[in-house]
Amino acid sequence: MWFAGIGWGPEGYDITVVDDAGAPVATSRFAATGIDEPVGFLRSLAERSELVSVIDSTNGVLDGSLMAAGLDVYRADPWDTPARPPFGSASSDALAGLGRDALARLTRLDIGSGTLGGRDDEADADIERSGPLERRLAAQGGLLFHGSRAHPRVALTFDDGPHPVNTPRILDVLRRYRVPATFFCVGLHAQAFPDLLRRIVDEGHLVGNHTWSHPYLPDLSREEVLRQIGRTGEVLGRAGGGTPSLVRPPYGGRSPEVLDWLAEEGLTTVLWDVEPCDWAMGGAAAIAGQVVDEADFGSVILLHDGGGDRSQTVEALPMILESMMARGCRFVTVDQLAPLRV
Structure with a gap:
């Protein structure tokens, strides 16, 4: 062996x-x-x-x-x-x-449980501790789960790219439907594919920071967290859209300490309220069905363009777009969902 x-x-x-x-x-x-x-x-x-x-x-x-x-x-x-x-x-x-x-x-590890398999209880406890700070930051525009339920706006977000196969296919679908999205990019991938990053920006999409190597942030020191964000921000900024102030913690993993560190840097944490777990590859119909069933006005939908085979996500995307549009929803970037500190 x-x-x-x-x-x-x-x-x-x-x-x-x-x-x-x-x-x-x-x-x-x-x-x-x-x-x-x-x-x-x-x-x-x-x-x-x-x-x-x-x-x-x-x-x-x-x-x-x-x-x-x-x-x-x-x-x-x-x-x-x-x-x-x-x-x-x-x-x-x-x-x-x-x-x-x-x-x-x-x-x-296995695909069904994801990278953090076996540490779910610990991650849940960190999130529970974060509740009071999350509410305070949300009221200040420093954290977002979803936007207003009063307006028919929805935000599509894609994590873990850019990827040389998945990202262009997703961009092609979005262009065909004339829909903007927000891409939370990993620094290691953005560094490898600067042309794809520029295409995302040039086609009118928003870019956010998803750290350099996709770590579980509560495992890191303050210095390590800020290096992850800072180095990624430098690479993303070279694409022409400016250095992002929107950050999505990998796995949504956070603690009061991590949220404080991000807020002290003037960064806004973007989470989500709809997650079909497309990374588990349950089938395009199941991915689309869960999004359509769970999404509401103001929803932030979490999908992925990187981190593995995303062919099912690409296949599900037209079903999601057409179903949500039929309900009268308009797709926007996350900064248009709610007043944010951007």
């Missing part, structure tokens, strides 16, 4: 692969690339030997594609890993070693 540790840093991904004796099998660095190249590299290794891939909880952008490719993926949490650098994951060497030496301590 081989063990692959997948780390990330300012420039991209590092992969270290060792065998069950700890001997090196392969190493590779993927700078300013999307997810397809590292996934393809690991798939090729899995054809030669049984392979286990290990990420840490600061890396939420690769596991979906790895699992969709049939690979086994495990997550190492902060109590499992050595100290991280100020801007990066645990090293690929350390993660490969954890796979080899401590696999039973790690969490095996």
Whole structure:
């Protein structure tokens, strides 16, 4: 059996692969690339030997594609890993070693439970603690779940891109229906596909910040959170739409501390009230049906253009648009739903 540790840093991904004796099998660095190249590299290794891939909880952008490719993926949490650098994951060497030496301590992931599988109770407790601050920030325009229920406006949002296949297909559908949307982009992907980012902006869509590597933010220090947001903001700002002031925490993961840190920087946290879990790939009809059933005036709908196979999302999108339009809804970007601190 081989063990692959997948780390990330300012420039991209590092992969270290060792065998069950700890001997090196392969190493590779993927700078300013999307997810397809590292996934393809690991798939090729899995054809030669049984392979286990290990990420840490600061890396939420690769596991979906790895699992969709049939690979086994495990997550190492902060109590499992050595100290991280100020801007990066645990090293690929350390993660490969954890796979080899401590696999039973790690969490095996599956598409149905997502990257945070096994930590739902902890995440829910962090969110519950955040309730009073959320209400205060919402009243100040610093946090949004949904807009006014009195007006027939709805916001489509797409997370985890840009992606070289999914994002253009979604943009094509939106252009055909003349619908604007908001794209919460991951810095690692935006850095890899600047032309796609510019297309999003040029076609009249709004860009928001979805962090650099899609971490669970409550695991991070204040410095790490602000580096995630700041570095991503720099890359997104180069697309021509200005540095975004709208931030969506990955997984919606937040704590009072994280929300305070974002608010202190003048950032507005954007969440959602409709989530069909398109990442679980339950089928286009099910995705569209859940959105249509749950959406109301003012809703913020969470979909994904990155993080895995999004063909079902693309297929569901026309059904969502046509059904909501038939109800008299007009699609807007999230900053048009409610007065926000932008």
